[in-house]
Amino acid sequence: MDVAFLRAANDHKITDTIPLEAAVTMIGSTRKLLRASGTTAWREQSEIGGNYVRRGDAVLKSARMDHTIEGSFVIPILVPLTQPIDKPIPSPRDENLELFASAPEPFERRVTRTFAQSILAVREIIVQPERFPSASDLQDVVLRGVSREFCSAVAAILSEPAVAEFETRFDWANAVPAPSTMPESVLIESEAVERIELVAEKLKRSRIDQRSIFSGDIVELRHMTDEPFGDIWVSTIRRGRRSEIKIRLPFDHYQQAVAWHHAQRAVIVEGKVTLGPSRRLVVDSAVSCRPIDEILLPGS
Secondary structure, three states, X not given: XXXXXXXXXXXXXXXXXXXXXXXXXXXXXXXXXXXXXXXXXXXXXXXXXXOOOHHHHHHHHHOEEOOOEEOOEEEEEEEOOOOOOOOOOOOOOOOOEEEEEOOOOOHHHHHHHHHHHHHHHHHHHHHOOOOXXXXXXXXXXXXXXXXXXXXXXXXXXXXXXXXXXXXXXXXXXXXXXXXXXXXXXXXXXXXXXXXXXXXXXXXXXXXXXXXXXXXXXXXXXXXXXXXXXXXXXXXXXXXXXXXXXXXXXXXXXXXHHHHHHHOOOOEEEEOOOEEOHHHOEEEOOOOEEEEHHHOOOOOO
């Protein structure tokens, strides 16, 4: 199981107990955070507007809440993972072929990863910069999985008078390789609530073009010796179905992708998706391909 630890803290008002109203808000908002992540893990969008996806709601339904833990007020949320999909690992028939492959992450891990990268994006892109997020910044947070509903749930927790700060930490299941670049914990102070609420309102009127942007984990890489390019396959959700899309990259860029694959870094790709041989989805010339975790501070 992946486990998310959510902590509300206040040196003066929260020790081993918490005001009942604040606890109710925190647990209800935690449900909203996980539910929103379940939908944006399926398809990134700035506002869900009640159109939650069934696959994401199934993850929410399977989640468990453990007993609270001492340390201000900590609630652990447990998300069971399904067995990773077996992916046939082809054997190179040509000694000049470089090949790496792995199974795609279970959808439940995609949900918890989206939850983690979303709360990080709220802190790094919305809260920490001195200036208010630009339209480009808002698109970046949406691509990380943030939605209006996610921001509203964070703001609801921080609005509680007894809550001075909200912290999240994740303990990743050993059965699936953990994202290697996520910080140990993410803390947001209550002073940020007004800005987060304003961003939630902005996201209500924001839209992104999903036709040429997708994200996911790298599940296969291939390169023939002496060729000036390499191919990677990204496991993603497209039009309501899990798909693997092949992206052709210049060799230098391909070598970076090999490192990203070994480090378990999910990527985000922008480029025109077309039908290739055997009706496989391909991107022949990507506009961009980089790890999602590089979308942090504005201008990164």
